[in-house]
Amino acid sequence: MFFSSALLILSSCSKNTDGNPAPIPGTTTDVDGNLYHSVTIGTQVWMVENLKTTKYNDGSSIPLVTDSIAWINMTTPGYCWYHNNAAAYKNTYGALYNWYAVNTGKLAPTGWHVPTDAEWTILVAYLGGELLAGGRIAWYRYLGYRYSGIFRY
Secondary structure, three states: OOHHHHHHHHHHOOEEEOOOOOOOOOOOEEOOOEEEEEEOOEEEEEOOOOOOOEOOOOHHHHHHHHHHHHHHHOOOEEEEEHHOOOHHHHHOOOEEEOOHHHOOOOOOOOEEOOOOOOHHHHHHHHOHHHHHHHHHHHHHHHHHOOOOOEEEO
């Protein structure tokens, strides 16, 4: 409903590496207690599930916005659910976050972050370039991974 085409980018996180050895894929939880799995693709570790937290990693709440006109006019952080239906879509799509929520730097679980353009470029290149990357992500899904793009620190 609201910017659904931006779902992958805005609810994606990656793991921080900070020059340390590549972390071992595993699981993590957000402050709401949602469980996320990770997968290594090339040298990067990505969150498998789409982000669905309603709170920042410091525990403060992210405002839920259910009115589409309010969403369009927002200049402050917020999130919504696809078709305003968390029960039906939370586990499939995760939450949809606006730029203001993403830009706080507190959206991803501790130790994770929303990937930079450079990190996306590395992923796309590893997967064979823009023409092949989407199909290869689909292949990861076929193998049982529900790739979200959340990047591990």
